[in-house]
């Protein structure tokens with residue numbers, strides 16, 4: 001598939017969702033017009049992937065800044081560069097961390113379907129993610145398309161969701177995985193609500209906004225809320241609405257959190273896995289979608 005002659009690169013479908021981009025080198029200076037085409041492709045497709053482009057951390061952060069201000073976030077290590085989270089199962093001495101390691105507990109909730117920084121009033125817009133060390137097995141990342149799922153809602157379900165909000169609660173997400181939240185610097189993670197139906201601020205397309213970090217739905221009992229949540233998550237994460245990526249060193253993924261869920265597959269502790277993650281701050285709180 002080719003996105004058209006207006007793009008200074010080629011795109012190839014990854015499957016049900018997402019595209020791979022060829023012919024654009026992220027290590028070189030990117031013109032404003034090429035960047036605009038890249039950004040438009042991310043907003044159109046939700047997920048773009050590049051291969052064989054190992055980026056220096058400063059290059060990755062600079063690329064993120066083209067999309068918007070970078071979220072400052074320190075996970076676990078207070079001395080870390082706050083513009084980039086190093087998601088690694090290798091400690092400072094080069095040892096592979098085990099499940100009981102504090103940092104591994106901190107990042108374990110990434111194995112639930114989520115969008116980045118939904119604990120914020122204004123969650124992340126884009127994520128720029130690079131693979132530095134790929135495990136031989138395991139450690140895949142999956143994405144799921146929230147707008148295509150919205151398009152599949154039946155009319156009755158859609159109208160019941162209008163005006164409703166989900167409660168995003170990271171402390172509850174940690175508890176659900178057997179951990180008490182702690183040691184995450186810079187998180188203000190009191191539970192907060194986001195609309196279940198959202199309008200994309202750039203494309204205007206409607207989408208669902210659900211997550212495994214969302215244990216409740218406002219106005220519903222715990223049982224009703226869980227039933228709705230799991231029904232919606234099943235719809236979003238259906239096989240024909242997801243893409244699963246097995247990482248190779250030098251892969252770069254850029255996705256739009258305003259229209260995509262993602263999750264990490266579990267770490268296989270036999271292998272090192274090192275990923276660098278830059279989050280772009282959103283510019284507005286999620287916009288509630290209502291029918292005209």
Ligand SMILES: [Fe+2]
Pocket residue numbers: 110114115116262
């Ligand atoms: Fe994430």
